[in-house]
Structures are given as C-alpha cells and as structure tokens.
Amino acid sequence: MENSASASQPRDLPWKLVWITGASTGIGREVALQLAARGVRVAVSARSAEKLEGMGALIQAYPLDVTDPKAVRDTIAKIEMELGPIDMALMAAGAYAPIDLNAFEPEPFSHMMQVNFLGVVNCISGLLPVMRKRRAGRIAWVASVAGYRGLPKAAGYGPTKAALINLAESLKPELDLVGIKISVVNPGFVETPMTKGNDFPMPFLMKPEDAARRTIEGLEQGKFEVAYPTRFVAILKITRLLPYNLYFWLIKRGVLSDKK
Ligand SMILES: NC(=O)c1ccc[n+]([C@@H]2O[C@H](COP(=O)([O-])OP(=O)(O)OC[C@H]3O[C@@H](n4cnc5c(N)ncnc54)[C@H](OP(=O)(O)O)[C@@H]3O)[C@@H](O)[C@H]2O)c1
Numbered sequence: 001m002e003n004s005a006s007a008s009q010p011r012d013l014p015w016k017l018v019w020i021t022g023a024s025t026g027i028g029r030e031v032a033l034q035l036a037a038r039g040v041r042v043a044v045s046a047r048s049a050e051k052l053e054g055m056g057a058l059i060q061a062y063p064l065d066v067t068d069p070k071a072v073r074d075t076i077a078k079i080e081m082e083l084g085p086i087d088m089a090l091m092a093a094g095a096y097a098p099i100d101l102n103a104f105e106p107e108p109f110s111h112m113m114q115v116n117f118l119g120v121v122n123c124i125s126g127l128l129p130v131m132r133k134r135r136a137g138r139i140a141w142v143a144s145v146a147g148y149r150g151l152p153k154a155a156g157y158g159p160t161k162a163a164l165i166n167l168a169e170s171l172k173p174e175l176d177l178v179g180i181k182i183s184v185v186n187p188g189f190v191e192t193p194m195t196k197g198n199d200f201p202m203p204f205l206m207k208p209e210d211a212a213r214r215t216i217e218g219l220e221q222g223k224f225e226v227a228y229p230t231r232f233v234a235i236l237k238i239t240r241l242l243p244y245n246l247y248f249w250l251i252k253r254g255v256l257s258d259k260k
Contacts, residue, residue, distance in 0.1 A: 012038060013220060015087040015138075019043045019079055021066055021123060024051035026192030027142065028092030030212035032059055043079045043086070046093065066093045066119030069126070076126040085134060088219065089127055090185075091120045091141040096194050099155040109156045116160035120167070128180070135179030140219055141168070142185045145227065148236050152251065153200065161186075172224060183219055186227040187211050188236075204232040 018035055022028035024046035032042045036058040044052050045064040052061035060083065064075045079086060095115040097108045120141045131137035146154050147161030168184035175182055189195055189202035190211040206229055218226025227233040239247055 013040055013216075015040055017041045017043065017079075017083050017085065017087050019045070019062075019076070019086045019089045021045045021064065021089075021091050021119070022093030022142070023055075024048045026092075026194060027187065027190055027208055027211050027215065028090070029055070030208040031090060031092070031215055034209075034212050034216055041083060043083060045075060066091070066122055067114045069122040072122040073126045076123075076130065080130060086127065086130070086137065088138040088140065089123060090215070090219070091123050091139070092185075093119050094142060094194065096157045098153040098157075098198075109159075112156050112160050113163075116157070117163045117167075120164060124171075131180045132178050137179075138181040138183060138219065138222075139175075140183035140185060140226075142187065142215075143168070145186050145188050145233060145236050147186065148240050149247065168224070181222065183223060184225055185215050185218070186225060186233070187215075188229050188232040204229045 013035070015035075018032075018040055020028050020032050020042060023032045023042075023044035028044075028046070029051075032044050032055060035042050036056045040058065042059045043062050044055060044059055045062045045066070046052060047063065047065050049061060049063035052059075052063060055061070060079075062075050062079055064071055066072060076086070093115060095112050097112065099108065123141075124139055127137070127139055131139070141164055143164035144157075144161040146158045147163075147165045151158055165184055165186070168182055172182055187206070189198075189205045190208055191205055192208050195202060195205075211228065214228040215226055218228075239250070242250070
C-alpha cells in the first residue's frame with residue numbers, strides 16, 4: 001500500500017501537510033499520490049469531488065472551484081482546522097483551450113485568466129494571512145514554459161502563464177522578507193487530459209509521473225523556478241534572447257515542432 005505511512009512522520013520530505021489544487025487529474029493528482037507515498041499528508045482540491053475520493057489514506061478531499069475567492073478562503077480555514085497548518089501549497093488547477101482565429105471570442109481568454117491566473121491569486125490571498133502569522137510556508141504555482149514567449153495556438157493560455165511567472169518574480173523579494181517562500185513550476189508538455197486533444201507535435205512530451213517527480217524534487221530543493229524537461233527548457237530559454245525577427249522566422253518554420 002503506497003499511502004500507509006503515518007502523517008506525523010514524513011519519511012524524507014520537509015512538509016507534513018501539503019495542499020494541492022487541480023489534484024483530480026494530471027500533474028496535481030500525481031504529485032499528491034507521490035507525496036502521500038512518501039508519508040506526507042495531502043489535502044486535495046478540484047471541482048470534481050468524486051475524482052478526489054479514494055486517493056489514499058493520507059489524502060483528504062476538499063472540493064473547490066478556485067475562481068471563487070470566498071470558497072478558497074473557507075477551504076483553507078477548513079483544511080487548517082481539520083488537518084493542521086499547511087506547510088506547502090501547490091496551485092496546479094488550470095485550463096487550456098487553443099485559440100482559433102476563425103472563432104476569436106473573448107470567452108476562452110476570460111475563462112483561462114479566471115482559472116489559471118486569478119485562481120492562483122485567490123489562493124495566495126487566502127494563504128498569506130495564515131502563513132504570515134507563522135512566518136513560514138511555501139506557496140508554489142504551476143505556470144508553464146508557454147509563458148516564456150508567445151507561441152502559436154496559445155494566445156489565450158500563454159498570457160496567463162506569462163502572468164504567473166511575472167507574479168512570482170514580483171512577489172518573491174517581499175515574501176522572502178516575511179518568511180514565505182514561493183516557487184513557480186514551468187513544465188514542458190506533459191501527457192495529461194489537458195494535452196490529450198492537441199493536434200500539433202509536442203516536443204519532449206513527458207509522463208505525468210516524471211513531471212510530478214521533477215516537481216517534488218525541485219520544491220524539496222527550495223528552487224524558485226522548477227522547470228523541465230531540461231533540454232526543452234534550455235531551447236525555449238535561448239529563444240527568449242532572440243530578436244523578434246529571428247524568433248518569428250524560427251516559429252514560422254516550425255523549428256521547435258521538429259525537436260520531438
Ligand atoms: N500538461 C501539460 O503539458 C502542461 C504543461 C505546462 C503546464 N501545465 C499546467 O499544469 C497544471 C496541471 O495541468 P495538467 O496537465 O495536469 O491538466 P489536467 O489534468 O487537465 O488538470 C487540470 C486540473 O485543474 C482542475 N481545475 C480546472 N479548473 C478548475 C477550477 N476552476 N477550480 C479548481 N480546479 C480546477 C481540474 O479538475 P476539475 O476539472 O475537477 O476542476 C484538474 O484537476 C495546469 O496549471 C496546466 O496549465 C500543464
């Protein structure tokens with residue numbers, strides 16, 4: 001049984017209690033399972049209550065829509081009352097829809113901003129008061145390498161992830177001073193329900209198990225940015241240094257798509 005360890009004795013990790021949003025599927029769910037397998041108690045949130053049940057003895061479900069700030073605050077209070085202080089929160093709830101030029105409507109832009117960006121802001125807003133009191137805690141959120149530069153199809157999703165990276169850069173110096181650590185997780189392509197419908201090449205596609213392992217490793221090391229897979233991240237970071245004319249030339253020729 002992978003979740004049989006006692007909650008008071010995490011075997012080798014610095015957290016007793018971790019809260020994860022977006023934990024019903026994909027990366028968030030896999031991180032929850034791996035943490036519990038290593039003896040950490042995990043509070044899991046997402047909208048689909050039924051998918052959060054039966055994840056293991058150390059995993060407790062707190063269904064939640066992260067776009068509702070009051071529900072976020074109430075959930076944090078409930079977790080802390082029932083399970084104790086949250087040592088680390090990993091905000092992995094997210095939504096993705098490709099933008100079709102032939103149906104360019106504001107709705108998907110608004111939805112992705114509500115869930116991906118403001119959902120994280122709601123969670124930070126709920127966590128700050130309790131973590132500030134303790135002058136302790138780590139808040140991590142999952143952005144994406146899609147936030148590094150604008151990419152085709154990602155006109156709705158990419159800006160939410162760029163905003164999350166900028167949010168982390170903006171908050172880190174001040175939060176350091178009040179004893180709260182933050183991390184931003186930037187995965188490349190991961191095989192989850194989110195990427196299932198993609199009809200374009202996904203270079204360096206990873207399994208969610210590997211993404212979760214890399215996420216936990218990076219957070220355990222206290223990294224500000226946890227980014228993977230390494231080669232894809234390196235390629236994309238180099239593209240950040242390119243002038244626009246060269247960047248667009250490369251994108252149009254699909255250089256990145258050929259790296260599979
Ligand atoms: N897969 C990739 O290639 C990839 C790459 C880079 C970054 N990411 C990011 O990684 C994170 C996890 O994505 P994933 O690939 O694991 O996708 P996923 O399997 O689709 O997971 C998304 C999670 O977010 C939850 N969610 C969606 N809307 C929500 C809301 N309003 N309130 C609460 N929970 C909500 C979903 O559960 P419910 O539907 O039950 O609410 C689900 O648990 C996302 O932030 C995503 O943008 C993914």
